[in-house]
Amino acid sequence: MSIEVRSVSKQFGDFHALDDVSVSLPTGQLTALLGPSGGGKSTLLRIIAGLEDADAGTVEIEGRDATRLPAQQRNVGFVFQHYAAFKHMSVAKNVAFGLEIRKVAKEEVRARVDELLRLVHLEQFADRRPSQLSGGQRQRMALARALAVRPSVLLLDEPFGALDAQVRKELREWLRHLHDEFPVTTVFVTHDQEEALEVADEIVVINAGRVEQVGSPDSLYDAPASAFVMSFLGPVTTLDGALVRPHDVELVAPGHGTGGRVARITRIGFEVRVEVRTAAGRTDLTLTRSAARARGIAVGEQVEVALVAGATSVPAPGAVARELLPAR
Amino acid sequence: MVSWRHARRLVVVGYLVLLVGWPMSLVVQATFADGLDTLARTLGDPAVRSALGLTVVVAASAVVVNTVFGVGMSLLLVRTEFRGKRVLSALLDLPLSVSPVVVGLAIVLAYGQDGWFGPALEDAGFRVVFALPGIVLATAFVSLPLVIREVVPVLTEIGTDEEQAARSLGAGAWPTFWRITLPAIKWAVVYGVVLTMARSLGEFGAVKIVSGNLEGATQTATLLVEQRYQDFDQGAAYATAFLLAAVSVACIVVISFLRPEEKP
Numbered sequence: 001m002s003i004e005v006r007s008v009s010k011q012f013g014d015f016h017a018l019d020d021v022s023v024s025l026p027t028g029q030l031t032a033l034l035g036p037s038g039g040g041k042s043t044l045l046r047i048i049a050g051l052e053d054a055d056a057g058t059v060e061i062e063g064r065d066a067t068r069l070p071a072q073q074r075n076v077g078f079v080f081q082h083y084a085a086f087k088h089m090s091v092a093k094n095v096a097f098g099l100e101i102r103k104v105a106k107e108e109v110r111a112r113v114d115e116l117l118r119l120v121h122l123e124q125f126a127d128r129r130p131s132q133l134s135g136g137q138r139q140r141m142a143l144a145r146a147l148a149v150r151p152s153v154l155l156l157d158e159p160f161g162a163l164d165a166q167v168r169k170e171l172r173e174w175l176r177h178l179h180d181e182f183p184v185t186t187v188f189v190t191h192d193q194e195e196a197l198e199v200a201d202e203i204v205v206i207n208a209g210r211v212e213q214v215g216s217p218d219s220l221y222d223a224p225a226s227a228f229v230m231s232f233l234g235p236v237t238t239l240d241g242a243l244v245r246p247h248d249v250e251l252v253a254p255g256h257g258t259g260g261r262v263a264r265i266t267r268i269g270f271e272v273r274v275e276v277r278t279a280a281g282r283t284d285l286t287l288t289r290s291a292a293r294a295r296g297i298a299v300g301e302q303v304e305v306a307l308v309a310g311a312t313s314v315p316a317p318g319a320v321a322r323e324l325l326p327a328r
Numbered sequence: 329m330v331s332w333r334h335a336r337r338l339v340v341v342g343y344l345v346l347l348v349g350w351p352m353s354l355v356v357q358a359t360f361a362d363g364l365d366t367l368a369r370t371l372g373d374p375a376v377r378s379a380l381g382l383t384v385v386v387a388a389s390a391v392v393v394n395t396v397f398g399v400g401m402s403l404l405l406v407r408t409e410f411r412g413k414r415v416l417s418a419l420l421d422l423p424l425s426v427s428p429v430v431v432g433l434a435i436v437l438a439y440g441q442d443g444w445f446g447p448a449l450e451d452a453g454f455r456v457v458f459a460l461p462g463i464v465l466a467t468a469f470v471s472l473p474l475v476i477r478e479v480v481p482v483l484t485e486i487g488t489d490e491e492q493a494a495r496s497l498g499a500g501a502w503p504t505f506w507r508i509t510l511p512a513i514k515w516a517v518v519y520g521v522v523l524t525m526a527r528s529l530g531e532f533g534a535v536k537i538v539s540g541n542l543e544g545a546t547q548t549a550t551l552l553v554e555q556r557y558q559d560f561d562q563g564a565a566y567a568t569a570f571l572l573a574a575v576s577v578a579c580i581v582v583i584s585f586l587r588p589e590e591k592p
Contacts, residue, residue: 051492071495078496084489088511097507098497142493149497 002027002153002185003048008057010043017043019209021057025153025202028183030176032190032200036232040209041189042157048187049078049155062152077146077184081158083138085130091141092117092126098149116144119178136167143175147184156188160195172199193233197221205229227317237284238316239307246273248311249285251295257306258283262299267292276305355573358566370567378544379552380571385460386535386548387528390467394524398475399517403509405476406483423472431469432537435462458540463548466534471527475520482516483509518586526579529572 003025010018018040025031033041046052048059050071058067066074086094092113099109117123120140122133130138139159146154159175160168176199179186190196196203197217205212205220205228213225224230227243237246240258251274260278267273272292276283283305287295297303307313359366370376404410405417423431439456440446449456456462490512494504510517532550539546541555549568557565 049496051496071492072498072500074496075498076496078493080489080493082489084493086490086493086508097494097499101494101498101503145493145497 002062003187004058004060005044005048006058006060008044008047008054008059010040010047010052010055016209018047018054021206021209021211023204023211023214025185025187025204027185029201030179030186030188030199031202031204032188032196033204033206034190034193034196034232035206035212037191039207041191041206044206045155045157045187045189048153049076050074051078075149075152077149077151077154079139079142079146079154079156079159081161083130083135083142083162085138085142087130090127090129091122091133094130094141095144095148097145102149112148116148119147120144134167135163136171139163139171140174143178147182151184154184154186156186158189158191161190168195175199197233205232207232222312224312224314227314230312230314235284238281239278239283239305239313240280241316242313243316244307244311244313246284246286248308248313249283249305250308251285251287251297252304252306254304257304259302259304262297262301262303265292265297265299272297276303278305352573355566355569358562359570366563367567367570370564373564375543375547376552376564376568379547379549379568382460382463382547383529383549383572386463386467387525389464390471390528391521391524393464393468394471394475395517395521398472398520398524399479399510399513402476402479402483402513403505406480407488420473420476423470428466428470428531428533428535429537432466432534435466435469435534435538439465457538458542458546460546462538463535463546466538467528467531470531470534471524474523474527475517478516478520478523479513482513486512515586519583522579522583522586526576529575 005021005023005025008018008021009016021040021044023044033044035041043052047054048061050066050069050073054067058065060066061074061076071078086097089097095113095116096109099112104112113126114123117126120143122137122141122144125133125137125141130141133141139162143156143159160171163171172195175188188199200217202215203217203220204214207228213220213229215223220229221233224233230236230243235246236243237249238244239249258278258280260276260283262274263277263282264275265272266275267289270289272287272289274285274287274292274297276285285305287297401420405413436457437443438445439449439462441450441457443457446456454461456465490508491504494508499507530550531548532554535548536551536554539548539551541547541551543552543555547555549572553565553568553572556562556568
């Protein structure tokens with residue numbers, strides 16, 4: 001295990017940012033810390049980097065106890081959401097910073113900086129100031145700067161959070177390719193489930209200062225441990241007191257499912273969303289455009305809905321609460 | 329409403345001319361009433377030369393002291409949390425709100441012959457009041473907040489991201505300060521230094537009390553201006569006043585050249 005976090009707690013005033021969190025992050029993998037804002041995932045990342053002290057618990061990096069080690073001795077690369085570019089230095093000087101601090105020989109620094117700038121496609125911007133770069137370029141520079149010192153782990157705090165949608169998508173694909181090429185242990189924080197599912201080898205879902213579930217993107221999507229994980233990782237709806245995915249609900253022949261009336265039909269691109277009012281409440285389902293066309297569906301129609309075989313479902317939060325009530 | 333705008337402009341310009349421009353121009357006029365003679369004669373006077381020299385030494389010392397402590401205090405105020413921080417922050421404005429005469433008296437009371445530290449320091453052969461250290465102390469006191477008040481907002485605004493990035497790249501506290509923090513607050517420090525210098529050159533009240541006003545020894549330029557004026561040596565008074573004003577104007581010019589560069 002490259003990073004071993006054991007029973008870490010952190011409080012800011014009365015607020016429990018992290019509550020007895022333990023997690024192992026394997027070597028050479030790309031791990032996502034996924035969760036809603038204020039859930040504690042950034043705090044965990046900053047504690048691993050040494051930018052924040054844990055109130056309790058230990059952090060081990062590459063088999064070495066790093067709990068009391070200051071940030072500058074942990075040999076981690078850290079990338080910030082808002083780039084943290086050294087504004088008064090050129091792009092090349094930014095990338096060279098960690099090497100110059102380590103008193104690496106000049107020629108070696110130059111060679112390494114050139115190599116990294118090529119890697120992040122910024123070789124023609126070496127003499128520019130960070131302020132002359134776009135957001136995506138600045139973040140690539142920050143990544144090159146963090147990688148320059150050959151860190152044992154690379155930590156990224158919402159690295160694409162400040163970028164617009166198009167650049168975000170490009171950069172995360174690029175990060176995935178970069179990681180496949182140079183498999184340094186990487187942990188990134190995100191609140192975007194799509195980003196986590198697309199990029200990560202492993203996802204740690206963190207909510208309200210606790211780890212909800214750890215697993216591969218597929219296992220988390222297919223076997224969520226809780227209603228929270230299920231609803232955070234993708235769209236959900238309810239059917240017969242269970243939380244299910246809208247694409248796992250289908251229209252069935254009369255007598256084979258739960259009856260209801262079509263209340264609304266919305267088409268978004270290739271997808272058709274159908275809202276069905278049942279006796280128990282509302283069930284949403286999605287059909288492909290061609291399926292909806294082949295079957296023919298209209299508002300006000302009486303239909304029956306059921307889950308497809310092998311569908312994922314967890315008890316809906318409301319149902320859980322009812323089950324937990326003492327029997328009278 | 330062109331006429332209204334004109335009227336407003338007239339009021340502002342009139343106010344500045346009556347309050348600042350016209351009186352200052354009279355000082356210049358008085359200095360050069362008989363060409364360069366008055367200025368040359370004044371600069372030839374050893375007492376004037378000594379006073380100008382002392383003022384430069386005092387101002388430079390106050391600038392050094394207040395820059396080093398000012399930047400340090402600013403870092404303390406912005407980057408750390410401690411009890412009594414708000415009280416300290418409020419205390420820092422005291423030198424600007426209290427009359428310099430009070431500052432002078434306070435220093436005499438603390439470091440004078442009857443003060444707490446005075447006798448002990450004197451026994452050690454170190455005279456504070458009525459000597460250079462006292463003048464520097466008083467000047468540094470009155471110009472204390474100028475660097476801090478410039479640097480604190482900039483430190484707050486730049487945040488800690490860059491410093492943390494430097495730390496994670498292996499830089500310790502000292503290299504981080506020199507290579508990341510200081511370049512980021514550079515212009516605020518320069519601006520604070522110029523203000524401190526202008527304020528230190530012009531200090532009168534506090535220095536008058538602690539210096540002893542001994543001509544040729546502990547008399548600063550501002551004290552000399554007052555004394556010569558009262559001794560009816562108006563020429564020397566005007567000429568020295570003109571030199572003081574010229575340095576201040578130079579400070580303002582320097583600042584106005586630096587300001588646009590603040591945003592790179």
